[in-house]
Amino acid sequence: MVDKIDRAILSLLRADGRMSNARLAEAVGLSPSACLRRLHLLEASGVIRGYTAIIEDGAATQSTVVIVQITLDHQTDEHMKRFEAAARKCVEIRECYLMAGLTDYLLRVEAQSIADYERIHSEILSKLPSVTRIQSNFAIRNVIRNFSKS
Known part of the structure; x- marks a missing residue:
């Protein structure tokens, strides 16, 4: 189940998918190891399906x-x-x-x-x-x- 902290992680990653785990952890108020565990759980459960580069039209x-x-x-x-x-x-x-x-x-x-x-x-x-x-x-x-x- 996605909680308030998971939603914050998802929101931050949606804005910057390349954000370092250290910055992400600080932004959501977790230790880097706790943040990384949550991130891995979000990936394993399929909430985060992958990462991509957004290419500008041109x-x-x-x-x-x-x-x-x-x-x-x-x-x-x-x-x-x-x-x-x-x-x-x-x-x-x-x-x-x-x-x-x-x-x-x-x-x-x-x-x-x-x-x-x-x-x-x-x-x-x-x-x-x-x-x-x-x-x-x-x-x-x-x-x-x-x-x-x-």
Whole structure:
């Protein structure tokens, strides 16, 4: 169970994932060893799934972001688990959300170009289990990217 101190650790890491354990421990009022134990527990339990670098949009990362709405032919637990397991294996799918509303899943897909997205659509997305409808929306530019609550 995540408590107040764990939430503080998560908030600080969300703002600065490279924060040293010593700084993190000081900020939350723990000894470095106690803080590291909590951090390892958060990682082992899956609360912290990993660490990543946030790359600024620009010439080094020329990619097309596509927001994709997926509708399944059946919304049973079995169909959803099969879809989710298959989606996790697709490196082009950067994010996947189970939705309430008209579509079942919302995906954020990154492609190198429109032609690359056409390949992803035909070779990957259309072959995911139980997919009956794919609606693609191309992002023009990122307006807000906020990974921390500060």
